[in-house]
Amino acid sequence: MKWRVGEVTVTKIVEIEVTGGSRFLLPQATPEAVLPIGWLQPDFADERGRLKMSIHALVVETPGGKTGGRRIVVDTCLGNDKENRRIPTWNNLQTSFLADLAAAGYARETIDTVICTHLHVDHVGWNTMLVGERWVPTFPNARYLMGRVEFAHWTGQHERADMIPVLADSVTPVWDAGLVDLIETDHRICGEVSLVPTPGHTPGHVSVRIASQGEEALITGDFMHHPCQIARPDWSSTADSDPDEARRTREAMLTDLADTPILVIGTHFAGRTAGRIVRDGDAYRLAI
């Protein structure tokens, strides 16, 4: 799946897509509450009101020219062979993610930049891959951009026991390889791509803004996990580190995006994944 934003292309590489089983993440999104939001079907919910969710990476390719084109991977999913994950089905994955990435024209050696919108387990996995007994950087020719605030938060406090294996196998190896650049939450990557601070889900969470030839897109990261939160911005995710701040960020972003031509590309949105935010009563919907 591919979108054009001016001269920039964005390509979705799916790692896994699941229906149901997301109640732990969005407890208010019961089937009874989801079914009346008719526009969620068929892309984002099934006919029984069960949520569909996707874990995918988005490859942003900017045009060539004097400064050369960029090949940027936004978020690196769960990864293969990882262990000690809190969610049982996220252990020891053996997906064709890297082959799919190469088949889309993006062999891992050709990626020059990796952006982690935040450092949760499903956004850092393919930072590394298992070679023999060692975790090595999957993208050896890339700079890995991680937020200074985000990095300090997770490496400075280890009371979140579930983060310890994630840092050890997916963050520390790229840090030790000297590939990490710590950046501010409003960092500009190149002429067309910059970061937008969207805190609350995690302290240093960012979204990714793309602008080219008068067209614009926004890659959400996890300030929204599912399009049902466009209709119900007050529905919080249990994964939000500061639910109040996350809700304020979500409401502010939706207000800004509503009734604009900005293409919103959801980091966990299944199906067709992207659309425009339009006002719908006292909330919003995603127009695909």
Ligand SMILES: [Zn+2]
């Ligand atoms: Zn996530």
